[in-house]
Structure formats: C-alpha cells, structure tokens
Amino acid sequence: MEKPVISNRSTRHAVALLAAAVLSLVAAACSGGDAASSGSNNDKIAIAAVLPNTSDPFWATISCGAEAKADELGAELTTYNSTSVDANTIASNFQAAQLSSPDGILVSPFNNNQFIGQYQSLMKKGVPIVTQTPTEPTSEYKAVFSSTDTAGLVQEVVDVIPDGAGTAVFLGGAPGIPPLEKRTQPFVDALLDARTDLAPLPTEYSGFDINKATTMVSALILAHPDLKVIIAADGPDGLGAAAAIRQAGKTGEIALIAFDAVPGEVDALREGTISALIAQNPTEIGARSIEVLVAYLESHRDDAAVTATAAAAIDNRVLTAGNVDDPDSEPYLYKTDC
Incomplete structure (x- = not known):
C-alpha cells in the first residue's frame, strides 16, 4: 500500500490545527472556570414563599419581613402570594412553588392541614417547611406563629x-x-x-x-x-x-x-x-421564618430527611394611644406594602 505523502503545507496545517485545538482547550478551561464561578455566585439558598391574602396588611407585612431578612442573609426568595383567601388559589400557588424546586418553603394556608401530605413528602426529600399554621400532627420543620397565650394580656386592658x-x-x-x-x-x-x-x-x-x-x-x-x-x-x-x-x-x-x-x-x-389593640408582630414572624430556613439549609445540604422541631411562638403586644408611637411598637404596626 502506498504510504501517504505529508507535505510541508500539510505539516503547517496540522501545526495550525494543533495550535487552534490548544487555544480551544484553554478557552474552554477559562469558560469552565467562569461557569464554576457563576455557579458559585448563583449557589444561593433558594426559598419559595406561599402566603395568602396579602391584600390584608398582616400578611403583607409578613411578606415584607421575609423579603428583608432574605436580602440580609443573601438568600434568593421567590414569592407565590395570593391577594385572596381562596383555598384553590393557595393550592395552585403552592404547586407552582414546588415545581420551582426550592431548597426550602415558607407556606401558610388558612386550613392548617391542607398540605400536610405534601409537607411530609417534601420533608422526606430534604426540603424544610416553615409555616404560620401548625399542622396536627406536626409535619413541618417549624411553625413560626403568634403566641396563643393572650389571656395574660387582659390585665393590661x-x-x-x-x-x-x-x-x-x-x-x-x-x-x-x-x-x-x-x-x-x-x-x-x-x-x-x-x-x-x-x-x-x-x-x-x-x-x-x-x-x-x-x-x-x-x-x-x-x-x-x-x-x-x-x-x-x-x-x-x-x-x-x-x-x-x-x-x-x-x-x-x-x-x-x-x-x-x-x-x-x-x-x-x-x-x-x-381603646386598645392586641397586635401581632408580623415583621418578626416573616423574618424569623426565613432565618430558621436559612440556618437549617446552611448546615443540611445533603437531601437528608428533615425532622420536625419545636415551634416558635412570637409574643403579641398591647398597643394603646400612649405607646403606639414608641419605637418598640413599630414592628407591630401592619403595612400595606414594603
């Protein structure tokens, strides 16, 4: 069989191709480095929030508290809020939130057990759930809600x-x-x-x-x-x-x-x-909800099943004409927007 003849031109062409290949590999490596860097930048904790009736200043203020805390902690928060109390709308929003594959979810249906099956499934997959409406039996990572111990406030009013x-x-x-x-x-x-x-x-x-x-x-x-x-x-x-x-x-x-x-x-x-208001602290409720999700996810990124923990009850405050404008009362005043 006749051997192929390699001309100088072919040699020069081969060298050129080799050089181009080397440059391509270098570029790919650099690109890979950029992609890794980009991935690192985007490797934030992703949280979805599903809140009802944000036309009500209470829920709007919870959302504001959650957004501010997420910004402070460097977490990505995507909201799937509803301006109504309709259970079907809340369910649709919760489904959309799950499809986004967040690391953790803040969700508060009016019916505390509406999503109990979904909570149990998500928790088994390593997705912590925080809610303001505790389930029975407990099926969320943590409930962060207003204290029900309001009887003791009677003496103040x-x-x-x-x-x-x-x-x-x-x-x-x-x-x-x-x-x-x-x-x-x-x-x-x-x-x-x-x-x-x-x-x-x-x-x-x-x-x-x-x-x-x-x-x-x-x-x-x-x-x-x-x-x-x-x-x-x-x-x-x-x-x-x-x-x-x-x-x-x-x-x-x-x-x-x-x-x-x-x-x-x-x-x-x-x-x-x-004469007097018994005010919840929606700012703290929203902020604390994000805090506990971020704290959990920073130390549990292995998709291990999530175990329920004790609820966190946020105290109410009696507001009167005499203290309503005090700085300490500000977090208890509900907002219509952030």
Whole structure:
C-alpha cells in the first residue's frame, strides 16, 4: 500500500490545527472556570414563599419581613402570594412553588392541614417547611406563629372598660379558623372571667367584611343600650366596630378592644375610638421564618430527611394611644406594602 505523502503545507496545517485545538482547550478551561464561578455566585439558598391574602396588611407585612431578612442573609426568595383567601388559589400557588424546586418553603394556608401530605413528602426529600399554621400532627420543620397565650394580656386592658354591669360581644371574624380562634378565644374567656358583671352576647361573624361589621355593631348598639365592651378578632371587624361606635356617638362609652394593628385601626386607636389593640408582630414572624430556613439549609445540604422541631411562638403586644408611637411598637404596626 502506498504510504501517504505529508507535505510541508500539510505539516503547517496540522501545526495550525494543533495550535487552534490548544487555544480551544484553554478557552474552554477559562469558560469552565467562569461557569464554576457563576455557579458559585448563583449557589444561593433558594426559598419559595406561599402566603395568602396579602391584600390584608398582616400578611403583607409578613411578606415584607421575609423579603428583608432574605436580602440580609443573601438568600434568593421567590414569592407565590395570593391577594385572596381562596383555598384553590393557595393550592395552585403552592404547586407552582414546588415545581420551582426550592431548597426550602415558607407556606401558610388558612386550613392548617391542607398540605400536610405534601409537607411530609417534601420533608422526606430534604426540603424544610416553615409555616404560620401548625399542622396536627406536626409535619413541618417549624411553625413560626403568634403566641396563643393572650389571656395574660387582659390585665393590661381591663381598666379601659367602663364600670358597672352590662353586656359584651365578641366579633369572631369567621368560624373554623384554628389560628384565629386559638389566639383570640383565650383573651375573650379571660376578660369575661375578670369582669363577671358583663353578660356575653352571642358571637357575631362578619366574614371579615368591614361594611357588614359596621351594620352588625350598629344594630347591637341599638338593641343593647348597656353594651360596655366589644372585642374584635381581626382588622376588618375592628374597623367596622370603630365606624359604628363613631356613628353612634359612643366613643368613650363603649370600649373597643381589637386584635391586629392595620393602619385604620391604629388611626382609630390614636383618636380614642379603639381603646386598645392586641397586635401581632408580623415583621418578626416573616423574618424569623426565613432565618430558621436559612440556618437549617446552611448546615443540611445533603437531601437528608428533615425532622420536625419545636415551634416558635412570637409574643403579641398591647398597643394603646400612649405607646403606639414608641419605637418598640413599630414592628407591630401592619403595612400595606414594603
């Protein structure tokens, strides 16, 4: 067989090709180095947040607290929030969050056990879940929520209720919401124990509708001239009750103790229509939720199953016209945006 002839030209061409190949390898190595560096830069802890009803300043403030803490800790936070209380919308958002394959998830459905099966599955895969609505049985890594120990706050507000026998009414928002009931009912029971001269009227529910709460309380004021105190479980009921008291000219005659601290409630507190607010600390709730997720993920990046830990209860605070503008009260004031 005839041997191939290698000409000088072919030799020069081969050398050129070899040089090009070497340059390509160097470029690839450099590119690989850049990619690795880029991967390192993008190797942040990825967290998804699924919060309901962020049209409510309470949930909006939790989201703000979470976003600020994620920025501080260098975590990537993607929100899948809903402006409604619709369970199907929350479920759709939670599904979208899971599809993004985050390292950890902050999620708070109104029905505490709505996603219990998904929590258990994700936890087995090494994805920690933090929620504000503890499951029964416990199936999340940690619940970070407002303390339900509100009975002890009664002594801070009992003096705002006018003296003498009369009636009292609790505006419960909506029935069948465990986090709401567990936080408000102990306070109501303790207040009635402290003022045995007050006869409780049947609990009223507005469905978190300010206009309905206003109409409801206006009717109660007319039907019960001896009404001494109204306890409102939430912002909309607090705002509706304040409007009804104002319209009836009963400011100072009927004590209104409301939970939460949405902007309108804080205004009514300053003017004296609301006697006291039992405020949660949504800023701290959002921040602490991100903190515990990041702390876990920084030391557990091996996809090992996540074990549940003890819940963290964040204290409530009594706000009055005298302390509402103190710097220490600022985290308890709910925001409409960040």
